[in-house]
Amino acid sequence: MNIAIPGADYIRILPELVLTACGILVMLLDPLLGPDRDRSPIGLLALAGALLATAASLLAAGYPGPAFSGMIRIDTFSVFFHVLIGIIAIVVILASFEYMRVQQIRAGEYYGLILLATVGMMLMSSAVELVLIFIALEISSIATYILAGFRRRVAISAESSLKYFLLGSFATAFFLYGVALMFGATGSTSVYVIANTLRSGPSTLAYAGMAMMFVGLGFKVASAPFHIWTPDVYEGAPAPVVALMSTGPKAAAFAVLLRVLFGSSAPGWFWLIWASAALSMTIGNLGALVQTNVKRMLAYSSIAHAGYLLVAFAAARDIGISAAIFYSAAYAAMNVGAFVVVSHFANLGERYVTIDDYSGLGRRAPALAAMLTVFLLSLIGIPITGGFLAKFYIFQAAMQSHLVGLTIIGVINSAIASYYYLRVIVVMYMREPKGDVPCTPMAPALIVSLVACLLATIYLGIFPNRVLQLALQSAQELVK
Amino acid sequence: MNTAILNPFILSLITFVPAGGALLLTLFPRRDRDIRLFALSVSLLTFILSLHLPLHFANSAPGFQFELDQPWIGTPNIHFHLGIDGVSMWLVVLTTFLTPLCVLMSWKSVHDRVKEFFILLLVMETALLGVFVSLDLFLFYFFWEAGLIPMALIIGIYGHERRVYAAVKFFLYTMIASVFMLAAILWLYAKTGSFDFVVIQQALSSGAIPLGSAGQWLFLGFFIAFAVKVPLFPLHTWLPDAHVEAPTAGSVMLAGVLLKMGTYGMLRFNLGLFPELSHRNAPWVIALAIIGIIYGALVAMVQPNLKKLVAYSSVSHLGFVVLGIFSFTTVGLVGATFVMLAHGVSTGALFTLCGMLYDRRHTYEITEYGGIATPMPVYSTFFLVITLASIGLPLLNGFVGEFLVLTGAFKARALYGILAATGVIWSACYMLWMYQRVFYGAIHNPVNRTLPDLDARERVTLWPLALAALVMGVFPALWTRAIDPSVQAILGNASQYSSQVVEHR
Numbered sequence: 001m002n003i004a005i006p007g008a009d010y011i012r013i014l015p016e017l018v019l020t021a022c023g024i025l026v027m028l029l030d031p032l033l034g035p036d037r038d039r040s041p042i043g044l045l046a047l048a049g050a051l052l053a054t055a056a057s058l059l060a061a062g063y064p065g066p067a068f069s070g071m072i073r074i075d076t077f078s079v080f081f082h083v084l085i086g087i088i089a090i091v092v093i094l095a096s097f098e099y100m101r102v103q104q105i106r107a108g109e110y111y112g113l114i115l116l117a118t119v120g121m122m123l124m125s126s127a128v129e130l131v132l133i134f135i136a137l138e139i140s141s142i143a144t145y146i147l148a149g150f151r152r153r154v155a156i157s158a159e160s161s162l163k164y165f166l167l168g169s170f171a172t173a174f175f176l177y178g179v180a181l182m183f184g185a186t187g188s189t190s191v192y193v194i195a196n197t198l199r200s201g202p203s204t205l206a207y208a209g210m211a212m213m214f215v216g217l218g219f220k221v222a223s224a225p226f227h228i229w230t231p232d233v234y235e236g237a238p239a240p241v242v243a244l245m246s247t248g249p250k251a252a253a254f255a256v257l258l259r260v261l262f263g264s265s266a267p268g269w270f271w272l273i274w275a276s277a278a279l280s281m282t283i284g285n286l287g288a289l290v291q292t293n294v295k296r297m298l299a300y301s302s303i304a305h306a307g308y309l310l311v312a313f314a315a316a317r318d319i320g321i322s323a324a325i326f327y328s329a330a331y332a333a334m335n336v337g338a339f340v341v342v343s344h345f346a347n348l349g350e351r352y353v354t355i356d357d358y359s360g361l362g363r364r365a366p367a368l369a370a371m372l373t374v375f376l377l378s379l380i381g382i383p384i385t386g387g388f389l390a391k392f393y394i395f396q397a398a399m400q401s402h403l404v405g406l407t408i409i410g411v412i413n414s415a416i417a418s419y420y421y422l423r424v425i426v427v428m429y430m431r432e433p434k435g436d437v438p439c440t441p442m443a444p445a446l447i448v449s450l451v452a453c454l455l456a457t458i459y460l461g462i463f464p465n466r467v468l469q470l471a472l473q474s475a476q477e478l479v480k
Numbered sequence: 481m482n483t484a485i486l487n488p489f490i491l492s493l494i495t496f497v498p499a500g501g502a503l504l505l506t507l508f509p510r511r512d513r514d515i516r517l518f519a520l521s522v523s524l525l526t527f528i529l530s531l532h533l534p535l536h537f538a539n540s541a542p543g544f545q546f547e548l549d550q551p552w553i554g555t556p557n558i559h560f561h562l563g564i565d566g567v568s569m570w571l572v573v574l575t576t577f578l579t580p581l582c583v584l585m586s587w588k589s590v591h592d593r594v595k596e597f598f599i600l601l602l603v604m605e606t607a608l609l610g611v612f613v614s615l616d617l618f619l620f621y622f623f624w625e626a627g628l629i630p631m632a633l634i635i636g637i638y639g640h641e642r643r644v645y646a647a648v649k650f651f652l653y654t655m656i657a658s659v660f661m662l663a664a665i666l667w668l669y670a671k672t673g674s675f676d677f678v679v680i681q682q683a684l685s686s687g688a689i690p691l692g693s694a695g696q697w698l699f700l701g702f703f704i705a706f707a708v709k710v711p712l713f714p715l716h717t718w719l720p721d722a723h724v725e726a727p728t729a730g731s732v733m734l735a736g737v738l739l740k741m742g743t744y745g746m747l748r749f750n751l752g753l754f755p756e757l758s759h760r761n762a763p764w765v766i767a768l769a770i771i772g773i774i775y776g777a778l779v780a781m782v783q784p785n786l787k788k789l790v791a792y793s794s795v796s797h798l799g800f801v802v803l804g805i806f807s808f809t810t811v812g813l814v815g816a817t818f819v820m821l822a823h824g825v826s827t828g829a830l831f832t833l834c835g836m837l838y839d840r841r842h843t844y845e846i847t848e849y850g851g852i853a854t855p856m857p858v859y860s861t862f863f864l865v866i867t868l869a870s871i872g873l874p875l876l877n878g879f880v881g882e883f884l885v886l887t888g889a890f891k892a893r894a895l896y897g898i899l900a901a902t903g904v905i906w907s908a909c910y911m912l913w914m915y916q917r918v919f920y921g922a923i924h925n926p927v928n929r930t931l932p933d934l935d936a937r938e939r940v941t942l943w944p945l946a947l948a949a950l951v952m953g954v955f956p957a958l959w960t961r962a963i964d965p966s967v968q969a970i971l972g973n974a975s976q977y978s979s980q981v982v983e984h985r
Binding site: 362392399402404415431 | 554593618625626629632633636637643647648651652663666667669670
């Protein structure tokens with residue numbers, strides 16, 4: 001059999017190709033550098049790769065349409081997520097330079113794994129065929145399993161990695177089983193064919209398949225009741241890796257959910273999403289209230305934010321989708337920012353990660369504290385930040401779809417949430433500094449990454465129009 | 481020069497000059513003196529700009545003036561829609577009037593992290609002004625929430641011993657209450673497709689959008705958010721803590737302006753959007769207001785702490801405002817608005833005076849003082865004038881507002897008037913008794929014998945407040961002539977309530 005592949009198809013996967021090439025190059029160059037040398041040249045190469053891939057995503061935007069016999073589709077939606085994931089990768093790599101030096105981890109493959117994880121995430125957002133989606137999911141997952149255990153000498157990091165790996169493989173198996181059932185119910189693995197078949201009335205088998213797939217993806221986005229792994233994994237994994245895995249794979253998994261869910265528009269979904277949203281928000285926020293470790297607190301907060309995002313899923317079609325897309329972007333900006341601050345402050349061996357360690361940070365490092373304050377305020381949803389508008393759109397979309405109950409649960413939750421974020425701000429500004437906690441100056445690359453997150457957070461809070469327009473356009477393409 | 485050309489932009493200018501100043505302040509080197517001077521000039525500039533409003537305000541026109549309407553966010557349809565009527569105009573001027581005084585009174589008492597303090601103060605001014613000038617519900621909520629953070633930080637960083645507790649309590653109370661308002665705003669948007677106040681109001685009053693059973697919930701959603709800010713009994717418990725722990729400037733802004741956000745919100749949104757429901761809910765709201773008047777006064781009477789006494793007196797005075805608003809009489813509403821302004825000036829002055837005493841002795845306990853009229857004659861005179869203004873002595877500002885509110889209350893129902901009028905008597909009791917214990921008698925505490933009297937800076941801070949109290953008492957018409965038509969428009973509802981911009985959209 002001879003299948004002709006048009007040249008434009010390669011441009012449509014150019015970002016993935018660039019990243020894969022760079023990732024392999026990084027792996028090859030690493031041993032050549034010698035064991036005791038600084039790894040930043042490798043990091044720079046990875047940075048270049050991520051930048052190129054983001055640029056390639058924009059290039060691919062000029063070639064919309066399906067590729068590789070309808071396995072991939074480039075549209076505004078996929079380009080949006082490509083660029084978002086690319087930028088997350090860039091910021092995380094920038095923040096990793098300092099982290100790797102401080103933690104004394106000399107391993108170039110770290111950067112290679114980040115690039116490969118990014119390949120998987122990007123592919124998830126443009127794949128429209130379930131088996132390819134599964135492969136993309138696995139590419140990104142396996143890389144993140146390894147990254148989670150990168151502080152090899154620390155027991156909790158190994159625990160984190162193992163836990164993530166075991167539960168994660170279990171979840172992806174669910175996803176795969178769901179794909180199989182769906183194939184049985186509809187005779188196809190293409191998202192579009194499935195959508196068409198389901199429109200004429202879904203069978204029980206299709207429902208079961210959907211539910212299974214939701215379990216798999218629900219695990220990736222850390223929505224309740226599939227969230228149990230999150231606090232332990234986030235606590236153990238290196239902070240920049242948490243910045244990546246709390247935003248990148250989440251955005252990608254949400255992209256898949258959006259494509260599969262809204263493509264098929266099966267009504268039986270609604271209560272599943274509704275319940276998961278309400279549970280995630282409540283469990284996440286109540287769990288975060290009692291945490292003393294900042295990383296664990298942010299882990300529970302990320303569960304809650306997955307819940308807010310699912311509220312948008314439960315809402316009606318195009319406004320719900322655009323709200324969810326905007327939220328992914330705003331959440332990425334503020335959450336990556338928060339974790340980058342945590343990673344800088346944690347110091348050797350991530351020793352300083354409790355909320356008490358942040359005492360008096362406002363006095364010792366005013367700039368760092370001010371930036372963390374902005375990210376936390378954005379996570380609360382205070383005006384002038386992207387977090388406020390993102391939450392606002394979600395609740396507005398929910399209200400417009402007559403989800404009054406869910407909206408009320410949501411706003412009450414965001415009021416509860418303000419307490420634990422505020423606690424960090426209180427500790428930073430209103431407690432006296434603790435003498436023994438050092439505060440090192442920030443590396444230039446780290447400053448660049450923090451400022452990028454800060455500007456993005458505020459930009460989305462004051463001039464949301466452009467991003468919102470793109471989100472809306474993506475949403476309309478999706479439901480068409 | 482014809483300054484009327486400024487009219488469409490003046491509100492945005494006034495609102496964002498302080499924020500712009502705060503932004504510039506972040507770039508300043510940490511030389512405290514320069515920072516203070518700069519903050520003072522920015523706040524004075526804002527005040528001067530705001531004087532443009534009363535000078536060019538057309539008193540006879542009932543609708544919104546100085547309007548600006550720019551699309552901000554496409555979907556959902558959010559506009560940058562600003563505009564004021566007589567009520568909000570004077571609240572804007574009150575805010576810009578108090579801010580430079582707050583800078584002055586913080587000159588020496590804030591000496592640590594000075595730069596951050598003035599940044600927070602100026603950012604807060606922008607948020608407060610934004611609340612009063614917004615005619616888009618989204619924009620209103622935006623500023624409403626934005627004001628929360630600087631105030632909480634000012635209390636929590638620069639306050640007294642239990643500052644953190646007070647700041648967190650303040651934040652959580654107001655945050656939790658305002659999310660209900662958010663839900664109500666979103667509901668209105670889902671039904672009307674607009675966040676614009678005027679559009680929503682027209683849709684509701686013409687009956688195009690039937691509220692049905694949701695109406696009561698919407699009314700409550702707005703009302704609870706405002707009632708916590710006011711604060712209305714029994715939601716007032718955050719206020720004494722916040723006031724006592726806040727630094728002087730924080731207390732002044734809190735009592736002077738922040739509380740008025742609540743009563744302004746009731747006036748504009750509860751009455752403006754849900755007139756029938758307001759009527760229906762009036763009995764219990766008035767009951768709570770009257771309880772607040774009497775309870776606040778009685779609790780103030782037994783306070784051993786000067787600042788707490790003033791704080792509880794605020795609960796009592798703000799009860800008058802709510803009573804006036806829900807009396808649904810023109811005179812009651814004009815009175816309520818006037819009490820808002822008068823209370824802003826006189827309670828602002830009282831907190832300033834308390835702060836000056838605190839700067840000298842670092843205590844607010846009344847028993848620590850006594851007989852200080854001898855070492856501090858000028859201070860005592862200022863204190864007396866403001867005390868009398870707060871009690872409601874004729875020819876001073878407190879009298880006018882409370883008299884009008886009581887007239888309105890009597891018109892609505894004699895019982896309301898009779899009960900509320902006791903509040904005036906109580907206020908005379910606790911204020912004069914406090915004055916006697918602090919200023920008269922023998923000096924039993926030797927430290928007080930050598931207290932220095934007011935210096936030049938402190939006098940400059942107090943003169944404008946005392947003068948304002950006097951002028952407002954003698955020539956209340958200067959204020960009420962702009963307030964009167966606006967209030968009538970609110971009562972008469974949409975028929976007269978118009979917006980130039982929305983009609984031409």
